[in-house]
Amino acid sequence: MRLYVCYGTFGLDRRHPCARAYHALTAAGHAPPIVRTYGCYGTDRFFAGRRAIKSLTGNYKVPTLALDDGSIIDGAENIVAWAAANYSNRDSP
Numbered sequence: 001m002r003l004y005v006c007y008g009t010f011g012l013d014r015r016h017p018c019a020r021a022y023h024a025l026t027a028a029g030h031a032p033p034i035v036r037t038y039g040c041y042g043t044d045r046f047f048a049g050r051r052a053i054k055s056l057t058g059n060y061k062v063p064t065l066a067l068d069d070g071s072i073i074d075g076a077e078n079i080v081a082w083a084a085a086n087y088s089n090r091d092s093p
Helices: 017-027 041-046 048-057 076-085
Strands: 002-005 034-036 064-066 072-074
Touching: 002 017, 002 048, 017 076, 041 048, 048 064, 048 072, 072 076
Parallel strands: 002 034
Antiparallel strands: 002 064, 064 072
């Protein structure tokens, strides 16, 4: 699992989509590696990370969650919903 974000997971989780997705995943027991894609608004196409996201999703927007099975969850709302439905108990054997 990897979580693709803009510059990070900072900011209030209610206001910043990348932070909202990250906090939902960690609250559900997941610890995804964070991949910073950089870019913003009209400059997305100039950043390799955002071009990689476009190849996965068809758009430049993050957050995007790539699951180990190859599935892609795109957008904060979808990632939050996935996290709520897929709680991970990392302490289990």
